[in-house]
Amino acid sequence: DAGVIQSPRHEVTEMGQEVTLRCKPISGHDYLFWYRQTMMRGLELLIYFNNNVPIDDSGMPEDRFSAKMPNASFSTLKIQPSEPRDSAVYFCASSLTASKETQYFGPGTRLLVL
């Protein structure tokens, strides 16, 4: 298996622009997670899905952030409008129901908002 795939790997944009991050989980995994990593706040869980349904979005920082999972093989995290404080590395992770506690992480998207 190719593992969790994220795109783009790097994104540089200007404040106010819309940013869309993409994730393809490992085939057959029922859970999908979006994390944000910064030096100041460490690794934060933003939202997670089970069988394409958002379960807990309490970590989403504000209304500028939204996430969707239209099918089992694709998810997006959108920031509109983006701000410099959104600069971070965003990780997607997925896991099986059967071994529900091991999460497999993608390589991350490094976002820089100027």
Add this chain to the structure above:
Amino acid sequence: GNSVTQMEGPVTLSEEAFLTINCTYTATGYPSLFWYVQYPGEGLQLLLKATKADDKGSNKGFEATYRKETTSFHLEKGSVQVSDSAVYFCALSPSLSGGYNKLIFGAGTRLAVHP
């Protein structure tokens, strides 16, 4: 609430030195415990885990024992290599998470191993 506390880094060692990275946790019930590793420019990878008290997780020469009496899960390796240089994250999955495997991470400890 549930939380994980790791020793602050960076930890700098010479090759073949003994490694300990301390991790303590606060949780209700019986959580599962994990160590993840993040190599430069990559995502996190599961290194080892333990799901009940006194269990020992091990992988690639690393070990950690689930100590409920001291609420600890310290990571150890007898002889580190330059290739072990990475950031190590301790994490827990609460036992009462309703079937959802929500992970709570520590802040991470950076390890630098020199030849």
